[in-house]
Amino acid sequence: MTGFSFAIAARDGAARTGVVSTPRGPIRTPAFMPVGTQATVKGMYMDQVKALGADVILGNTYHLMLRPGAERIAKLGGLHRFGGWTGPILTDSGGFQVMSLAKLRKLTEQGVTFSSHVDGSRFELTPERSVEIQGLLGADIQMQLDECVALPNERAAIDKAMQLSLRWAERSKRAFEAQPEGRALFGIVQGGDQPDLRIASARALAAMDFPGYSIGGLAVGEPQEVMLAMIEAVMPHLPEEKPHYLMGVGTPDDLLAAVARGVDMFDCVMPTRNGRHGQAFTRFGKVNFRNARHAEDPRPLDETSSCPAARDYSRAYLHHLVRTEEMLGSMLITWINLAYYQELMAGAREAIARGAYADYMAAVREGWARGDIAPWQG
Structure with a gap:
């Protein structure tokens, strides 16, 4: 089994093109990942998605842990077999959906407990459980559990969430060590619309030496110029030889502008929702x-x-x-x-x-x- 790696083939200013290599195939970058929230890209057959040129799709930890359940998917052969996608799959950690969709949330150092938006059932999601779920799904690229806050917000709340996300990054990384070779775990930069907090988050995550780095907590209410300013603040502090993933973004113009600033990977529900x-x-x-x-x-x-x-x-x-x-x-x-x-x-x-x-x-x-x-x- 080949491992996970990233090779940059060409640069033009801060923009770069290359290939993320995974055991399930290459991901040509810059890459847009169609969102397959519940093991389906809404309205599409998987062979259609592949024929369009997509190398990788995204699955959602929160939704799949609720229905049909990670253990059931694992029993049925993993998310690739379950959904009929043979290429790489990236999963998010579930943290954003817990914060935006779940009811009666309680956040602690340990993790977050919440009631399902589907039927009110109680769940606990910790950094370790999030990584375990993503492993049961068989995701090739996984995300640490993080706390995402809406913008605008108070600086104190943004700082607190960023610091908690860093501690959860360390726990996620330790939990991920038990997973098979060839898979990768990305750290997630937080810090809201505060450049110094973004820089502190990026530096701390870079020191943890993740295989790739995500920029989270954007496209959550801030204008485009703020989002781009945060990308510009972060990029000098992320290892340039690692892939950079801007989570949940965005419009076609967002993608063009972010590529120009060194982003390699994107996902967004906008094409399917619109x-x-x-x-x-x-x-x-x-x-x-x-x-x-x-x-x-x-x-x-x-x-x-x-x-x-x-x-x-x-x-x-x-x-x-x-x-x-x-x-x-x-x-x-x-x-x-x-x-x-x-x-x-x-x-x-x-x-x-x-x-x-x-x-x-x-x-x-x-x-x-x-x-x-x-x-x-x-």
Whole structure:
């Protein structure tokens, strides 16, 4: 079994392209990871996800520990076999969902106890239990348990959460030592919107020598410029030879801007969530299929797209599916969105390799600003 590693193939300023190697296959970076919260990327078959160019998907510890349960998934052969995905899987620790979804939370040094948002059952999640669950799932890349706070927040609360997350990082790392070779555990940088706290967190985690580093606690209410400032503060203090993962982010523009600042990996529910609400991401910006302007438009969304959903169905049909709330509408627009995110990252990788990432960003943003320059006049 080969181990976990990261190799940078090319740099263009702070942007870099490379490969994260895992026993289940390579992850080309920069990479966008479709979110498979409950062992499924909503609205998609796994072979569709793979065909779009995704090398890795994300699973969620919190949701899977509630239903169907980590032990049951392990008994059934692990998350890869259970969900039908043969490539690498990254799991988050469950900490964010405990803080945002669970009821009646009680946080202590030991961990967090909470009531399930599903049926009210009581659970305890500690750093050790989080790592154990991720191991039972068979995740190739796992996250330490951390405390994530909403922004804006008081500095004292942000500092307290960051310090607790560091102590939990040490415990998570010790618990992870029992797992098979080839898997990796990432530390998570916290510190809210306070640059000095972010830097302290990054330095402490770097000293722990994790195989990779996540930047957490962003895209939780702060404006984009604050998020980017926190990335810029953190990056000089993270080992550059390790992969950098920005958790839960974001819009296509967020991805472009973060890649320019040295981020290698992303995940976000936006492509699937927006797809379920009739909003498509395209090379000419966002398209809302609830809008009546599409009702009699016979053109495909994008005749140049490699995605059949964007190329082979009329705008009028997509509008009809959305307005009648047919499930096929959600499926097709989710397909379009995930395809666009993969195309965006493939373009970034190619541009970085050519030393032309700034030109690539400018061209993509120009396309969004220009919009759909030939609206249907029917």
